Every structure is written in C-alpha cells, then in structure tokens.
Amino acid sequence: MPHPQAKIHRMFELVEPIATVTFSEVPNEAFLALGMRNYWDGYFAGRAAPLGLAPAEVVHAVFYNFADGEVARHIPWVWGKITPQEAIAARERSSATALRQMIGELADSPGLVRVGDLATRAALSAPTEGRVLYAGLRALAVPQEPVARLWHAATLLREHRGDGHNAALVAHGIGGIEAHALFAVSLGMRAEEFGRIHHLPKARLAAVVDGLRDRGLVDAAGGITDVGRAIRERIETLTDELAAPAYDLLSADELDELTAGLEPFAAAVAAVDA
Secondary structure (H helix, E strand, O other): OOOOHHHHHHHHHHHHHHHHHHHOHHHHHHHHHOOOOOHHHHHHHHHHHHHOOOOHHHHHHHHOOOOOOOHHHOOOHHHHOOOHHHHHHHHHHHHHHHHHHHHHHHHHOOOHHHHHHHHHHHHOOOOOOOOHHHHHHHOOOOOOOHHHHHHHHHHHHHHHHHHHHHHHHHHOOOOHHHHHHHHHHHOOOOHHHOOOOOOOOHHHHHHHHHHHHHOOOEOOOOOEOHHHHHHHHHHHHHHHHHHHHHHOOOOHHHHHHHHHHHHHHHHHHHHHHO
16 A cells, blocks of 8 residues: 555655755865865765766756756866766765764664665665656665765655656646746745845846746736645645655555654754754
C-alpha cells in the first residue's frame, strides 16, 4: 500500500534542512578556498558537479528556476578552476562539516547510524527515469562516515523530489521564474521583494507578473487569485505524489521510524538557521 501523502510531505520538511546545509557558510568558504569568486560559483560547481562537464544550457534546463544567463556566468568558468570530481569531494566534505557543527552532540548519538541507513535505503531505491539531477547523484559513491552519509541521503531525496517538482511545474505550464513570482504573491509579497528573484530587472519581473495576470493567476492588485492558489496546490500535491516512490521500499513502521529519527536532526539545523 502507498504511504499517506501527509507522511511523504513530512519527509520533505525533514529532509530539506539537512540537505540544504550545503548552501551554508562552511561549504561556501570551502569553495572560495578552491578559487571560486563568490557564493554562486560554489553553488553551481557543487550542485552541478554530478552532471559532469555539462554546458550551461543543460544545467539551466536541469535546475529550471534560474533566469536566462545566470547559469552561464558560472558554468563553464568554474571548470577552469576545479574539476567536477574535486567539486563533489569539496561539497561532501564541507557539507558534512557544516551538518556536524549544526547538530552538535547529535553527531555522536547512537541512533544516527540507523537513521542514515533507513534514509539511504530510501534514497537509493527510487527510479531514475526522468530524474536527471537525482540520477547524477545516484551514480556517486555513498559516504560511509555517518554524518556525511545522512547528508548524502537527504540530498538524494531532496533532488529526487526537486526533479519531480520541476516536472509538475512543466505539466502546469509554470516556468521557473514564474514559480518564484507566484509563490511570492501567495505570501502577500511583490515579486521584486522575493529574495530568490529580487535582483532581476524590474521590467523583467513586471513582465512575468503580467503574464501570470493574463492567465488569471494574479489579480489586478498583484495578489494571487483562487485559480492561482488552486494551481499551486495541485503542483504541490503532484510533487508529493512523484516523490512517493522513494519511500515505497520502506514499510509503514520503517517510515515512521525514519520520520521520528530525522526530527531531532532537522530541528537542530532549523534552530541554528533561526
């Protein structure tokens, strides 16, 4: 029997903070030490490395939610400084260090190995078809050190879900920048106030919002409409449905055990972020 959707979504909430330690200061400093010019050089080098020497056009397509030209400012420049293999190693090492610092004494807790094993079983069990970034990560060796192993499993599960999320956006005709803008207005913000896209030219963002308005997703005042909210809900529901196969291998009891086991680690990371 499939696991309830609420439990699949709960896994997303727990996996996300653990995986995204890779975007924190310790990994950033590690990439700067390797010759990267700024945060985004390290971001693209680390996250795109499992794709190999893929051109900017491919990375742009896989990542989906960056504006035209943003990827090309970093790919392939970063590969003139380091190799994808070096980026993979630096990302794993520094992410494990960051996670270890954030979870403190939990890094030595007896339950860490069991949680990592369950998460890894799930993370390696999902189908790779149509999941380009997930497939690239699946091809990497699984770390044996427990903290690094937990981070790696969380990253696999996050990017598996992310590949599915992009497919859901495509299926509903929502582009990457549109997705950010629609999310921003759903929060009662203007698109130009939203951190992920606030740096883009105002005319570009205005055109995106105008396009959403023409489709009935945003109203005249710049707020989200009932239609826009319904599309966002359908996308999130489909994203959870597409993420579910990663957990099919686990029994109901094992998924509950994994959920309970991840909670203190995710909470510890969230507390640091707060």
